[in-house]
Amino acid sequence: MVNLVGVSSTRAAQDALALRRVFETVHFESCPTTYNFHFHTVCSDGQLTPAIAMQQAIAIGLSGLAITDHHTLDGYYQAQTWLAERRATRTDATTHNLRLWTGVEVTSKLLGVDVHILGYAFDPTSPHMSPYLQRHAPDFADARAAQVIQCIQAAGGLAVLAHPARYRRSPEDLIAASVDLGIDGVETYYAYDHPKPWRPSPKQTEQIQRLSSKHGLLNTCGTDTHGPNLLQRI
Numbered sequence: 165m166v167n168l169v170g171v172s173s174t175r176a177a178q179d180a181l182a183l184r185r186v187f188e189t190v191h192f193e194s195c196p197t198t199y200n201f202h203f204h205t206v207c208s209d210g211q212l213t214p215a216i217a218m219q220q221a222i223a224i225g226l227s228g229l230a231i232t233d234h235h236t237l238d239g240y241y242q243a244q245t246w247l248a249e250r251r252a253t254r255t256d257a258t259t260h261n262l263r264l265w266t267g268v269e270v271t272s273k274l275l276g277v278d279v280h281i282l283g284y285a286f287d288p289t290s291p292h293m294s295p296y297l298q299r300h301a302p303d304f305a306d307a308r309a310a311q312v313i314q315c316i317q318a319a320g321g322l323a324v325l326a327h328p329a330r331y332r333r334s335p336e337d338l339i340a341a342s343v344d345l346g347i348d349g350v351e352t353y354y355a356y357d358h359p360k361p362w363r364p365s366p367k368q369t370e371q372i373q374r375l376s377s378k379h380g381l382l383n384t385c386g387t388d389t390h391g392p393n394l395l396q397r398i
Contacts, residue, residue: 176266176287176320183265183285183322186228187349187382192369195353195385196362196395200229201267202282202326202351202386203394207242208233208269208299211392214242218250220394222258230267230284232386236299237288240266268293269326270316271301274309275341277332279325281312282351282384286321293319310345317346324349324384328375329356329368339375349382350375358397362387 190199204210205217212220214231217239221229231239243264250259265285272281286293292315295306305311316323325342328335328350339350352372353364364385376383391398 172287172289173320176285176290179265180285180320180322182263183228184348184382187322187384190353190383190385192353192364195364196387197224198227200226200386200389200394201265201284201384202230202232202269202354203389204233204269205231205239205243207231207236207239210390212389212394214239215246216392217394218243218246218262218264222256222262224394225258226262228263228265230265232267232269232282234269234271235296235301237266237268237297240264240288266321268296270296270312271307272309272312273307274345275333275337277338279309279331279338280327281309281316281347282324282326283312283316283319284322284324284384286316286319290319292316309342313342313345313347317348322348322382324351324382326351327354327356327388328372329354329365335368335371335375339372339379339381343379343381347381349384351386352376352383353385354388355397360396362396 205212205214233239268283270281313323356365
């Protein structure tokens with residue numbers, strides 16, 4: 165009999181290694197036309213259906229992406245099914261080369277403030293992720309950033325501090341505290357001022373790049389799309 169848990173864990177480890185290698189290459193111009201590792205669908209607080217999100221990803225020519233709905237993987241599963249069905253009927257390279265990773269955005273507590281931690285490439289069947297896939301923010305001990313980071317990593321994934329310059333504590337403080345808890349990376353390339361067309365905010369990007377380099381962290385990027393267009397946030 166095949167050990168499905170073991171197979172899933174092995175696949176998650178391979179996915180995490182592949183994603184780590186991608187994060188090591190991410191730069192200012194990676195998003196939104198090569199990678200997008202932060203956006204939402206109707207499965208949480210977004211306007212895109214998973215199917216339309218995937219259609220847009222292929223039309224844009226993305227190489228890799230992760231749906232990061234709040235506290236649910238429903239969008240990921242729907243997108244995964246849609247992509248598998250399209251691959252079965254299409255031979256275009258864009259469809260077959262597109263890589264979809266597991267992703268989730270978790271509301272957490274760090275230094276007395278609410279922050280968002282992004283989890284990537286984790287085993288979706290892992291019991292460690294159960295408290296964070298209940299369609300609502302965790303509470304009590306489960307809400308502590310230390311616990312969130314530990315559980316994402318215990319499920320084989322990578323933990324990333326989302327938009328570090330958007331909180332009521334300084335990025336310096338929050339990133340340093342996250343590093344103490346073992347976080348893997350930060351969302352370095354983010355549009356804080358909602359520009360059109362989308363592009364990372366230069367001032368904050370420079371600040372987060374410096375802190376990321378100082379602490380030896382991975383860098384990620386994403387549009388944080390909540391509206392109908394993957395090339396915009398709203």
